[in-house]
């Protein structure tokens with residue numbers, strides 16, 4: 467059966483790439499391609515099975531709530547999600563128990579795997595810091611991926627009862643980065659880059675660096691299409707992270 471996919475944020479860098487990927491997928495057809503200023507209530511179960519949402523953090527929650535209200539499944543790539551926002555989506559889904567929302571901070575297999583390996587490494591290293599590097603048009607820092615990676619590492623360290631990360635910094639004008647769940651996260655914005663993340667682990671006398679590079683937005687498309695194909699599998703629920711659909 468052909469999956470009818472609508473794209474919200476369709477004129478953006480990611481949205482336009484998703485439109486092309488959906489048009490090239492043999493099992494999908496493009497329904498509506500909407501962007502800023504368009505009325506999202508045009509999207510209904512009569513024309514759409516799954517909506518892919520790539521917009522900006524400031525509007526994504528509102529868009530997702532509208533789309534859930536329209537009774538369709540939603541796949542979200544926009545960043546900026548917090549526990550509070552996720553809870554609001556969960557409440558909205560209670561009124562639409564047949565639909566689901568899937569959110570991925572990153573759809574690239576390299577990055578999802580790097581994060582998976584980082585969770586494994588986290589229990590063996592005293593020190594860890596994250597460096598994310600992106601194109602200068604990105605509006606949010608640190609990246610949604612880096613925030614998610616920090617949470618995953620912090621949870622793994624907690625489960626392994628790791629001691630606090632050693633750091634004797636006495637003065638800091640901001641150069642130590644943002645602390646997310648106890649992990650220092652550094653953001654670089656550089657012309658020529660796309661989306662890149664390094665997780666640096668250190669012990670006395672050794673270092674492990676996990677690095678994932680998305681050189682091109684095509685890197686995100688297999689993950690987006692995978693999520694579209696799985697949409698609706700967890701009715702009434704919000705699922706976060708592409709690892710949910712990978713057998714890791």
Ligand SMILES: NC(=O)C1=CN([C@@H]2O[C@H](COP(=O)(O)OP(=O)(O)OC[C@H]3O[C@@H](n4cnc5c(N)ncnc54)[C@H](OP(=O)(O)O)[C@@H]3O)[C@@H](O)[C@H]2O)C=CC1
Nearest residue numbers: 475477478479480501502521525543544545570571572573
């Ligand atoms: N999960 C993942 O794997 C990835 C996630 N991202 C994330 O995806 C998001 C989008 O990134 P990117 O495509 O580069 O950003 P862009 O700024 O290129 O695209 C965003 C698009 O959304 C549109 N938009 C703004 N407000 C609305 C609205 N209310 N309703 C519908 N459309 C709207 C914008 O229109 P206008 O410009 O006219 O305001 C623009 O066309 C970011 O949060 C980014 O971090 C990016 C790459 C991969």
Ligand SMILES: O=C(O)C1=N[C@H](C(=O)O)C[C@H](O)C1
Nearest residue numbers: 545571572604609610611661
């Ligand atoms: O804005 C981007 O480009 C990206 N945003 C996502 C993020 O903030 O993690 C995913 C990827 O890093 C590209």
